[in-house]
Amino acid sequence: xxxxxxxxxxxxxxxxxxxxxxxxxxxxxxxxxxxxxxxxxxxxxxxxxxxxxxxxxxxxxxxxxxxxxxxxxxxxxxxxxxxxxxxxxxxxxxxxxxxxxxxxxxxxxxxxxxxxxxxxxxxxxxxxxxxxxxxxxxxxxxxxxxxxxxxxxxxxxxxxxxxxxxxxxxxxxxxxxxxxxxxxxxxxxxxxxxxxxxxxxxxxxxxxxxxxxxxxxxxxxxxxxxxxxxxxxxxxxxxxxxxxxxxxxxxxxxxxxxxxxxxxxxxxxxxxxxxxxxxxxxxxxxxxxxxx
Amino acid sequence: xxxxxxxxxxxxxxxxxxxxxxxxxxxxxxxxxxxxxxxxxxxxxxxxxxxxxxxxxxxxxxxxxxxxxxxxxxxxxxxxxxxxxxxxxxxxxxxxxxxxxxxxxxxxxxxxxxxxxxxxxxxxxxxxxxxxxxxxxxxxxxxxxxxxxxxxxxxxxxxxxxxxxxxxxxxxxxxxxxxxxxxxxxxxxxxxxxxxxxxxxxxxxxxxxxxxxxxxxxxxxxxxxxxxxxxxxxxxxxxxxxxxx
Numbered sequence: 433x434x435x436x437x438x439x440x441x442x443x444x445x446x447x448x449x450x451x452x453x454x455x456x457x458x459x460x461x462x463x464x465x466x467x468x469x470x471x472x473x474x475x476x477x478x479x480x481x482x483x484x485x486x487x488x489x490x491x492x493x494x495x496x497x498x499x500x501x502x503x504x505x506x507x508x509x510x511x512x513x514x515x516x517x518x519x520x521x522x523x524x525x526x527x528x529x530x531x532x533x534x535x536x537x538x539x540x541x542x543x544x545x546x547x548x549x550x551x552x553x554x555x556x557x558x559x560x561x562x563x564x565x566x567x568x569x570x571x572x573x574x575x576x577x578x579x580x581x582x583x584x585x586x587x588x589x590x591x592x593x594x595x596x597x598x599x600x601x602x603x604x605x606x607x608x609x610x611x612x613x614x615x616x617x618x619x620x621x622x623x624x625x626x627x628x629x630x631x632x633x634x635x636x637x638x639x640x641x642x643x644x645x646x647x648x649x650x651x652x653x654x655x656x657x658x659x660x661x662x663x664x665x666x667x668x669x670x671x672x673x674x675x676x677x678x679x680x681x682x683x684x685x686x687x688x689x690x691x692x693x694x695x696x697x698x699x700x701x702x703x704x705x706x707x708x709x710x711x712x713x714x715x716x717x718x719x720x721x722x723x724x
Numbered sequence: 725x726x727x728x729x730x731x732x733x734x735x736x737x738x739x740x741x742x743x744x745x746x747x748x749x750x751x752x753x754x755x756x757x758x759x760x761x762x763x764x765x766x767x768x769x770x771x772x773x774x775x776x777x778x779x780x781x782x783x784x785x786x787x788x789x790x791x792x793x794x795x796x797x798x799x800x801x802x803x804x805x806x807x808x809x810x811x812x813x814x815x816x817x818x819x820x821x822x823x824x825x826x827x828x829x830x831x832x833x834x835x836x837x838x839x840x841x842x843x844x845x846x847x848x849x850x851x852x853x854x855x856x857x858x859x860x861x862x863x864x865x866x867x868x869x870x871x872x873x874x875x876x877x878x879x880x881x882x883x884x885x886x887x888x889x890x891x892x893x894x895x896x897x898x899x900x901x902x903x904x905x906x907x908x909x910x911x912x913x914x915x916x917x918x919x920x921x922x923x924x925x926x927x928x929x930x931x932x933x934x935x936x937x938x939x940x941x942x943x944x945x946x947x948x949x950x951x952x953x954x955x956x957x958x959x960x961x962x963x964x965x966x967x968x969x
Contacts (some may be wrong), residue, residue: 463907526914601825601829604818604822604825604826605826605829607815607816607817607818607822608818608822608826611816611817611818612813612815613816614777614797614809614810614813615813615814615815616815616826617776617777617796617798617801618775618777618797618801618806618807618809618813618829618875619801619826619829619874619878620798620801620802620827620828620829620830620831620833620878621826621829622796622798622799623798624796706814
């Protein structure tokens, strides 16, 4: 393998990894704060993808511009889902909470997926922008514009979330609630509201990931579970307490998959990702970027 | 002195186990009131009931004319009733300053938080020195100061402290109790749970004794300090006095 094609493989791994990172970050945020695994995260991602697709095919809106529609729409859907369903589960304790959150979010997965099939058909949809297929060429390595833009957006979103969580008052309230929800209540924080906001933010992050997925791969109603699983691998790599660690962990998974795909064969790409997932669980259960 | 906190007929359960039985007590404005009792007597449960973390099965909690027991915990904070919980419960991954800022999250405290912060830094100069440090890296005594500082940021009218001396060296216990006294002089009413009964009774104007979920005694701090039964049960006189006779 030539140096150029190896570097090209790395670069593509990083591009894909950026999407993994954003897909995982929303799941990690909800998991870290509400302490429940939202299996339907991939379905929210799928809905975000359709927002992009319809905005493009109906109004000819550029997919990256359509983020301005997808994010608020999924934020609202997130608010509604929290009010209707999740806020009842968050209150439960221990095993009851784990079981119920898994069951309910798995049920929602089926509901949303079937609704999407009924409304949008099961066809795979793609978005063909005018600048698709062209890109920068540096020393024999290609950087397609769509992927470059996707990575830039992933990076901006990560930095924005970091700023929000660490520098703003509601962000700190979210982090405080994640650490100790009772102590947060005693500080005067309305944790029900924090949960609602967090879930809506998680849905917005899913929507952003959905847009990037649609631009690069295309979308169909059944893609959700694949992305939930991918996101799950990434948050285990990052460490379950680490929300922003999802971004570097996503990049790592993307690169590992790309490199192993090139060297061992693309059929084993997913396997290598899962092997790393198991290795981290066994050797470093707190994750690569988690604390203790 | 006017009636301030009025706890009436509280029953509370953990599953099938009854932790509080018909507990009634009062705290007047400006007082320091202690609550002493053995481990597992229900002291912490009572604190959790008053602060809204544990709903009672029956009974009422009132602050002046406002019923607190139907309110969620964050609104009880909004009423000015603030608990420093057992074990401090800091936001360990956040900085000292972030912990203090979050203490002023309640609407009634938020506006004046920079002024309050100055005051808290005066009380605990050490917290000012370490404001950028992660809370989990503080020592036990410093963590307790931060826990109290965080509660003060919420501008308490009634400050409740659950075992503030737990696990602290005697010197630090002195400092914590000094601060409590000072807060009281500044007009904050104090409700203090302590296993360290002697110091609590010396500090408190009045105190209640909780045993197996029931209030079994009350009196002024002095009375209880000299009460024979209290001495035997809580002040470590045990049987030595009798043996010496």
